[in-house]
Amino acid sequence: MHNRRAYVITTRRAHGAIRLPFGWGMGQVRGMLRPEILDYYARGGETDRLAEGSGRLEFLRTWDILTRALPSPPARILDVGGATGVYAAPLAEAGYDVRVVDPVPGHVAAANEIPGVTAVQGDARDLAEADSSADAVLLLGPLYHLPDRSDRLTAWREAARVARPGGVVAGAVISRFASLFDGVAKGYFAEPGFTGIVEGALADGVHRNDGNRLEWFTSAYFHRPEEVSAEATEAGLSGVRTLAVEGPVWIAGERLTDMLASPDLTVVMLDMLRRVEHEPSILGASSHLIAIGNAPG
Numbered sequence: 614m615h616n617r618r619a620y621v622i623t624t625r626r627a628h629g630a631i632r633l634p635f636g637w638g639m640g641q642v643r644g645m646l647r648p649e650i651l652d653y654y655a656r657g658g659e660t661d662r663l664a665e666g667s668g669r670l671e672f673l674r675t676w677d678i679l680t681r682a683l684p685s686p687p688a689r690i691l692d693v694g695g696a697t698g699v700y701a702a703p704l705a706e707a708g709y710d711v712r713v714v715d716p717v718p719g720h721v722a723a724a725n726e727i728p729g730v731t732a733v734q735g736d737a738r739d740l741a742e743a744d745s746s747a748d749a750v751l752l753l754g755p756l757y758h759l760p761d762r763s764d765r766l767t768a769w770r771e772a773a774r775v776a777r778p779g780g781v782v783a784g785a786v787i788s789r790f791a792s793l794f795d796g797v798a799k800g801y802f803a804e805p806g807f808t809g810i811v812e813g814a815l816a817d818g819v820h821r822n823d824g825n826r827l828e829w830f831t832s833a834y835f836h837r838p839e840e841v842s843a844e845a846t847e848a849g850l851s852g853v854r855t856l857a858v859e860g861p862v863w864i865a866g867e868r869l870t871d872m873l874a875s876p877d878l879t880v881v882m883l884d885m886l887r888r889v890e891h892e893p894s895i896l897g898a899s900s901h902l903i904a905i906g907n908a909p910g
């Protein structure tokens with residue numbers, strides 16, 4: 614869809630330029646998000662989370678996967694959990710008609726400022742969109758904030774309902790083992806409370822962070838690799854495949870910033886990670902996984 618090398622350079626402007634009216638209308642979202650999740654996003658971290666280091670790798674790899682999975686533009690894309698429009702912006706720039714759905718008012722306001730993007734407040738479990746009204750539906754975020762499996766299945770089913778028959782549905786999850794690896798890489802195990810959080814996530818997938826340590830993420834569900842395709846398939850999607858987004862190299866953290874500053878090295882890294890994205894032994898070591906399937910019909 615794109616000249617990948619050119620894209621690596623130009624999309625930096627998708628990050629960081631948006632003013633967020635955080636604090637507006639928070640009362641409306643408490644039914645959709647737990648308070649600590651709302652507080653986490655109200656701090657505005659989604660504006661530049663993917664700008665550098667492992668976040669930049671997450672963005673580039675997600676974009677690489679999307680560009681191969683999505684139909685060619687023009688097409689209508691519903692970006693559920695689209696936050697401030699980090700993917701909606703380049704998708705609109707590429708010629709797609711993009712609509713963002715997100716429960717956080719500040720995210721919706723920011724996404725609405727992007728040319729070619731409309732954004733509305735909403736919940737992945739109860740979309741206001743009509744049946745078969747999108748060529749593709751993205752769930753890049755909601756699934757890891759729904760700890761109950763039944764809620765995740767509802768979100769997948771809603772995405773499948775809104776996608777046209779045969780349309781693409783792509784959902785991102787966080788690996789069950791991500792906090793363990795992150796804690797080692799960043800030295801968090803030396804800090805009180807972190808070991809218990811990881812033990813909890815390893816036991817049942819629920820990452821419980823009710824505190825204010827922003828770098829430990831917020832309350833979330835961490836999937837085993839095999840769980841995500843099982844959920845998507847049970848929700849009615851066909852041909853579901855699961856891809857490792859970053860593979861294990863996200864552990865390199867800030868060193869990735871230097872590497873990704875080089876367009877040549879970036880292209881090499883993206884090519885390498887693409888070669889192992891389906892490798893089962895790599896999936897659990899990736900920070901994020903993306904499952905892609907097709908809506909029934």
Ligand SMILES: C[S@@+](CC[C@H](N)C(=O)[O-])C[C@H]1O[C@@H](n2cnc3c(N)ncnc32)[C@H](O)[C@@H]1O
Nearest residue numbers: 693694695696715716717736737753754755758
């Ligand atoms: C980590 S952000 C991901 C943002 C962006 N899609 C990305 O991949 O970088 C998770 C997003 O999911 C949204 N979210 C959480 N629960 C949701 C739900 N039940 N329905 C829709 N979006 C939800 C949050 O508000 C947040 O914007």
